[in-house]
């Protein structure tokens with residue numbers, strides 16, 4: 001392997017000739033590039049795949065979360081519970097809706113929101129929980145559903161990283177009141193940018209449609225438009241949808257590839273107290289979008305791999321560590337323990353066995369030398 005050249009990226013979107021031809025032939029030659037026929041087809045296909053009634057396509061996963069919150073009439077001063085370990089988008093969507101994010105610590109074993117600690121944060125101002133299925137790993141969703149029911153608050157799933165990942169025989173994102181997905185480049189399918197909100201609730205669905213299209217009901221026809229509420233423009237174009245429709249054809253292949261990547265790492269990496277993978281329940285349909293790794297010498301491992309052509313991705317800092325949401329680590333001890341100790345291994349759809357072998361060999365060499 002050559003030094004200082006990246007041989008293996010953390011992720012690389014898989015858009016093949018078939019996807020591009022589909023876009024060229026179906027949209028650029030025939031359809032207007034606005035939201036339209038292919039957007040409806042994309043939504044329908046996702047509804048069928050995830051066994052959910054309603055799907056609303058929008059501009060990004062961030063906006064999917066924002067729309068989900070707005071459809072629940074979240075207002076200034078409302079409190080929304082979120083995990084302290086997530087991509088900033090989850091918390092920024094709460095801020096965009098004018099609400100206050102309440103940060104809750106995570107579990108040691110799965111990096112997902114801690115249900116017991118969460119219960120202690122519920123008060124009269126609490127209106128919803130957003131649970132995040134980090135890397136495609138399902139959070140304790142049925143317990144969370146019970147908690148939400150008991151306290152009469154809503155449950156939103158940030159399933160941005162968990163498209164077609166399953167827990168307890170159901171697709172993640174379809175268990176709470178609303179689920180939000182992202183199709184940005186590192187995801188299992190990508191349309192450049194984009195996202196969907198899903199729900200089984202008809203009245204939330206109707207609100208979502210108005211919110212994303214200037215508050216209009218029915219067709220958008222200028223003078224004949226009926227404006228029922230305040231709304232915005234968060235439409236999702238035919239251009240994006242066509243790429244999505246095309247990639248959905250290979251979704252099972254994509255799922256298998258990501259699962260195989262993780263299982264290869266699991267079988268071949270040396271693990272001990274200083275270096276450890278987080279498990280996925282692949283037998284029951286959890287899809288490891290990205291393989292996440294704890295390493296006591298994380299930054300050294302990252303640099304060593306980079307020098308040898310392997311790009312890993314450093315895990316996000318905990319939200320409370322970031323400037324706009326700065327607060328102490330009180331009651332956030334697990335997040336503190338993992339701060340700067342986690343990374344994602346290359347998790348692309350085009351890694352082959354030889355690539356994976358090379359990556360494992362390098363990680364194991366590092367472990368033997370520095371982590372015994």
Ligand SMILES: Cc1ncc(COP(=O)(O)O)c(C=O)c1O
Nearest residue numbers: 060061062087089090160182184
């Ligand atoms: C956990 C999580 N939530 C939300 C988002 C936001 O999605 P988008 O980038 O499509 O806005 C992402 C995107 O990477 C994510 O990983």
